[in-house]
Amino acid sequence: MIKVQGLVKRFGGVAVLDGIDLAIEQGEIIVVIGPSGTGKSTLLRCLNFLERPDAGHLTIGDLEVDVTRASRADMLEARRRTAFVFQNYALFANKTALGNIAEGLIVVNRWPKQKAHARAREILERIGLTDKADAYPASLSGGQQQRVGIGRAMAAQAEVILFDEPTSSLDPEWVEEVLALMKQLAHERQTMLVVTHEMGFARDVADRVIFMEGGRIVEQGPPSRLFGDPQDPRTRDFLRKVLANQVSLEST
């Protein structure tokens, strides 16, 4: 169970997150949508303390922090309880696929190398990359790299995996395999908070869709309602543009 209360983040006086309240149940799959520059990435980065929020209260499992008073230990703990999947994969270039997945277990959880590698092999099997265990990121396709990125997040056994546009940097041919892996995780009820422009994924997989604009949550609900009967004119406006775009993409 994750709870965000009154989360505020300012960049140079501008409130990029302007009081976000959000509760995520265990096993819930939430998709966040919204126009560019709305603070979607910033929200995820604040949950992971990659950005230091300016105000708010954060509960992750039994960890509770007032973000303005978070100590280094609190931040480390919050990071260990949340895993991040990056738009550009951000794999460790000096580690193999296996090494990327095992790294956190060895360094952060202090598992013996053998045990960490055994777990990493299990994860490689689940992400369908057993044969790439010894491959370095530079020799993997974008889709394979992102699957390793997801594998690295899976290894962390975090309360929630935060996905920031995981398919946006991919060549179109690799998008499907990454979405399929995410669907598999959703099926296993892995708690996920996903920022994406893949409306199909949101519609098919999400328990709840959140529409953000201007640093606030404008509207949220199950995908059938948010897509089928959006209440706020800003949501309708955004969906019209995005769906028109996707249709024109599909028809070309």
Add this chain to the structure above:
Amino acid sequence: MMSVLDFDYMLGLVPVLLRYLPLTLQMAAVGMALALVLACGLAVIRVLRIPGLNAATLLFISFFRGTPLLVQLFLFYYGLPQLLAFLTQINGITATIMGLTLHFSAYMAESIRAAIVGVDRSQTEAALSIGMTNGQLMRRIVLPQATRVAVPTLMNYFIDMIKATSLAFTLGVTELMGATQKEAAGSFLYFEAFITVAVFYWVIVELLAWCQRRLETRLNEAYRR
């Protein structure tokens, strides 16, 4: 016409000089090892901008890059014992190693820093996102990759350092250059003596340059399987 060069003398000099080669190489090796450790520390201070230490590091780098190595060596050999009474006499070899270490660490710190900063920032975020500390991030992710970038430059500094050990003779150390100087003073065959020692340095440097090229090829193959 008389022979210009006394080749027999030069050949005879080779075994004599070979006896002093180990000292030259030892000073360079120890100096390089110490300089590497120091430079890594300085570079990390610069990258993390550790308050206070950062300013001190900048001053250190500026001084040791801004003054001649020979001046620094004299400062350590002649100056330090006057300043610090317990160092009644500092050994010329120690002073040389100290000077080489500090002088070259200043240069090396900057190239290591550049290599560290060059590591893709998103990997830093990825490491932090799984809960690594700054130290773990440096040791496990950033420094190994920075090494690969920095090694060719650092090899160049090592080559420079080997040549710079010749300055030790001004502190009374009988290494390669000091030995040559003595031989030449005895035989008056200055040209023969100094061209012989020049070839010594040249061969060492060429051997190292060959190692450097091989190392670079190997490093460029890494992370590509």
